[in-house]
Amino acid sequence: MEILFEKDQQKKPSINDKIKQLFKKVKNYRISDSVYYFFILLAISIGFYMIMLVENSFSLAYGGDYSAQYIPMGYHIWDYYHEWIQTGHFTLFDTELYLGANSFGSNAYYGLFSPFNIIIVLFPRIMVPQSVAIASMIKIACAGLFFSIYMRQAFKVKDNVAQICGAAYAFAGWGAFYLWYNNYQDILVFFPIVLLGIEKVLQEEKPWVLAVGVCFLAICNYVLMVPYIICAFFYAVFRFFQRVPLNNAVTNIRMLGWGVLGFTLGMCMGLFVFAPAFMATLTSPKLDDYSYIGELKSYLIDKKYGDFFGLLFSWGSAPDQHGRIWKVRHLYPILEFFFPATTCRSLPTLEIYGWDFDDIAVSLWVYVPFIMFLVPALIQSGKEKKWSVYIGFALLGIALFTPVMYFLTMGFTNAYARWTLFIATSLIAYVGIYIDKIPNVAKWHMHIGYLFAIAGIVTAWILTNKLAKTENLTHNDFIYRFQEGDIEFTNIAFSLELIYVTAVYFVLMFLYNKKFFHNMMFIFIAAEAVCMGNFVTLGHGWDTSYNNGYAKNERLRQVVSAIQGNDPSFYRMFTSLNDAWSINNSFIGGYNSPNFFHSLYNFEIDDFSLWMGMRSDRKSVAGSYRGKYQDLDNLLGIKYYVISPEKSRYAEIEANNPGGFTANVPFDFTKRDDLSNDEFFVYENQTMNGFGYAYDTIYNGKVSNYSRFDVDVVKNAITLSEVAFVGEEEGLNIAQQYPTITLLDTEPQNTSIKPLTVNIDYGQYFYDVSSVVSAAKFYDFKDIPNIPNVFTPTTFNSNRAMDYWVFWQSSTFGQPLITANSAFYVKAPFSGSQKYDFYFLDENNKIFMFDAHDDDTSDNTSYMRGFYPRKDVYKIAVVGKYYQSYLGSSSLILYNEDAINYETRRTERNAYPLEQVKYQTDKFTFKTNYTSNKLVVSHTAFDVGWKIKAFNVTTGQPVNIKVIKGNGGFVSFVAPVGDISYTMYYETPYLGISYLVTAISTTAFFTSLMGYYLYLESKKRPHLDMIYRADN
DSSP states (O other): OOOOOHHHHSOOOOHHHHHHHHHHHHHHOOOOHHHHHHHHHHHHHHHHTHHHHHHTTTSOOBTTHIIIIIHHHHHHHHHHHHHHHHHSOOOSEETTSTTOEEHHHHHTTTTTTOTTHHHHHHSOGGGHHHHHHHHHHHHHHHHHHHHHHHHHHHHOOOHHHHHHHHHHHHTOHHHHHTTTSGGGHHHHHHHHHHHHHHHHHHHHOOOHHHHHHHHHHHHHOHHHHHHHHHHHHHHHHHHHHHHGGGSOHHHHHHHHHHHHHHHHHHHHHTHHHHHHHHHHHTTOTHHHHOOHHHHHHHHHHTTOHHHHHHHHHOTTTOOOTTSOOOGGGGGHHHHHHHSOOOOSSSOSSEEESSSOOOTTOOOOOOOHHHHHTHHHHHHHHHHTTOTHHHHHHHHHHHHHHSSHHHHHTTTTSSOOSGGGHHHHHHHHHHHHHHHTTTTSSOTTHHHHHHHHHHHHHHHHHHHHHHHOOOSSOOTTOEEESSEETTEEOHHHHHHHHHHHHHHHHHHHHHTTTSTTHHHHHHHHHHHHHHHHHHHHHHHHOBOTTGGGOHHHHHHHHHHHHHHHHHOOSOOEEEETTSSGGGTTHHHHHTSOOSOEEOTTOOGGGHHHHHHTTSSSSTTOOEEOOOSOOHHHHHHHTEEEEEEOTTTTTHHHHHHHSTTOOOOOOOTTEEEOTTTOOSSOEEEEETTOOSSEEEESEEEOSOOGGGSTTTSOHHHHHHHHHHSEEBOHHHHHHHHHHOTTSEEESSOOOOOOOEEOOBTTTEEEEEEEOTTTOSSGGGSOGGGGGGHHHHSOOBOOOGGGGGGEEEEEEESSTTSOSBOTTOEEEEEOOOOTTOOEEEEEEOTTSOEEEEEOTTOOSTTOOOOEEEEOOSSOBOEEEEEESSTTOOOSTTTSEEEEEOHHHHHHHHHHHTSSOOEEEEEETTEEEEEEEESSOEEEEEEEEOOTTEEEEEEETTTOOEEOOOOEEETTTEEEEEEOBEEEEEEEEEOOTTHHHHHHHHHHHHHHHHHHHHHHHHHHHHHHHHHHHHHHHHHO
16 A cells, blocks of 8 residues: 655646746845945945046046055955965065065055955956955945944934934045045944944943954054054943943943953954064064154153143144144144045145145044034933033043044054044944934024034134245145135135035925935935045046056066066066056066065165165155166166166167167166067076075174265165175174184275266266257257257256256267276266256267166155166267256266176176075075085065075085075075075964964854854743743
8 A cells, every 4th residue: 555645745846936936035035225225325435436437447546655555556465365366375475565575564554354355356457456446435335334233233223314324434534535545444344343342242241243343453454453442442441431320230340351352352363464464563663763652751750741741732742753743733623524525635625835744634524414413412412411421522522632642543653643533433423323313302403503513614714714824835834725826715615615504404404304304414415425525536636647557567567477487486677667657566567676665565674775775764665776786686686677668769769770779778688589579678687696695705884884875876786796794793693603704894895986077087068959949858859969060068057957958978089988888877866856868879979778767756766877888888968857957067977887897796796606596485495505604695685584494415414594684684694515405485473373363262253152142042942942832
């Protein structure tokens, strides 16, 4: 007998039935309001960036740091993660950043570990500028969404009020002011989660949300995490004391414990980023410049209590990091609160004459409805007898108007206004709670709020006019920001703001008891956000041509990729696109370069970079090398030059001198036709060692005489090619342990570079061509050689520097000024407006070589330019590019060096080669076989994370190798006698222990969270069983 159950008799659903069921589920699925809200914020963010997006192919190209640092960093991040995906190895030592740097310490600040990087990684590399823009807009939308959740869950406001608060927060003036610092947006996103986490602890005794928020702050931007953890601590303390009366003593103590646990757990979860990164920044020169806390201590010790409190609470005593003391800074918040952001550099209505940048300035704009309802909210708090609110506002006022918080939040190192997002969150949350009560509060409050807004705006107007100077301007004077020529628009701007505030007041008054009241408030905020975002775009400006065009960079990358495919060894490149308009071009092109603009580069390399004139001073966070010094090329490991024929004027030279063109590259470099194309010529130094050089002479004395100001940087490079520099103690130890290494007791100096004397070694002739062209640099190329035949020599007039050409030629008639294959150098400041084009003429009076060293802006601080003519030079024609390009012999000093001197150095440098050098990311392997000890100085920047393991190939025994810093910043060590094999590898300091702590704390986080919910389920079951038994 066959028994059929009912389920067996049921017909199995067909594929068609399953599809219908799926569509039915989709049809009935209700999309969350939060999703709609997110997309509304995303749409507003598009409007916020609209002008920038339209003008720049849907990318953001804000002038300054955004284009110079953050777009290149987008490419760099793309490369980081794609290499990780392809190889399974995450790069720990970033060789593309200057001369090498700790990836965590340098790049974590720029968002290397931001979860929003997935947006950049998912798009093709060629779309990085667009994907970075998309990520920015998504961050803004997430920030608004998270803040609305915070308002809804922490303060139980209605959904529409939470959405108003979220929009005001996402597009607050703080974000608009810092929008050219792309990495700050992660703070905007995750700070509301920290605040919500604090409320979860205080209201529900749950630490997990707080831990998540702190963790994301730590991994996204560990530098700004510090001020916002400090702000979160103050917020937590204030809210704790507000809620103390609501709980018994045991509960309050328990909440303190949960709060500490949440903060600690979050920090530990993010420790794998925070610890290595933070420790790497402790060597920053900025930490040594000014000690705020040290000065406070000295005042206390000396019992100078007036000075002590003045430094704490008066801007008339506290300097910024640039040493500027402006007592009027206590007035900044009035201008910043009552006028929307219009710039990313300083005050919204005033510009700083000379250099418009101020770390203490910010925008506190939180939109007209929140400004208007601030005083009504305070009145309502008084009515409800919530006196703690007044204490909170008093503390915020002290923090905002005095220096102490600006220093405290940056660890008492320098003063910054970066912490002031906390002001915005506090104001928006507080006023948002009041708005949630409308219309159940007195309507007359609005009149007071309107009068407050009007009074504040008028005060800001008066202050703007009071502080602005119009005559006898000096550096750091305040001038009107809204000025075009002689026309000044400040009064118009404030008048329009007053009209708008009045319009908002009347509309909201009309809608006060109506359903559309909150919707209209949201519309006002959205409209203001779109206007402000575009005002900032216009006020700050953009530079579409920055980085020399991304399409052109993509073509350069193809050439770079071909070079790297052909040569996988370790080296650096000199490229024509890596100029002042694209100083971080190495990130865009994916190659190693000695140029950079990066706030947290490797500080260990400072001495070398200053000796070589690659950086202007120890405070500088940018460096460049475009001088073309053949000895410095060898020290840096520059193996390839990628030259732009356009910049070298190849086509014009060939048109007037067929077959005569030679590129200005050092003599060791030869052209690689197989790697070159019409747009980029590639030159290779085939004698370059892939790791470094060995020395048997060292020097450990003071190096102060080797700065770029006292001795020519070319001579410094030559000196370091012949003698290795080490620290004082290291030098003594090496000399004592290794007698075959000579320790010099006098400063090594170079004497092979010879100055040329005007009227003795060369003749100098000036020609005024103002009768033909408006500026001498525009003189027709083909006619330049004939200038001496057309014009009569004259005296140079520095007041009309742009009218002149100068020609140099040998004092001996018919003889070359420079013989073939002799290095030639020109010394000048080459900074500010002193820029020059150099033309080299052969025996036929034809131009065969041109160079300007890709030098078109004021950033290059090096005093020397190198030239390497491969045939005899009979004349050199020079023209200034800008008005201060003085052409006299006191401005331009000529040097040369015989070829034999460099050839001798090259022979000696290559006498002790490092063999079988192989390079992988974060790792070198190589061998030496010396008959006496040598000090080896590598091309890789020193960092304490570099380690060397070695063994004697003959005996098989391990050899102990100590890594030291040589030549002012490079990984160095003493190579033993014999056949030695080495492995040099990099381990990020503190990363191992940090990984362990992160793993344990993350496990604890999820285990505790799971345990908590299992505990809740266990409590539910008996209750459900009782209900079931009762029903049955």
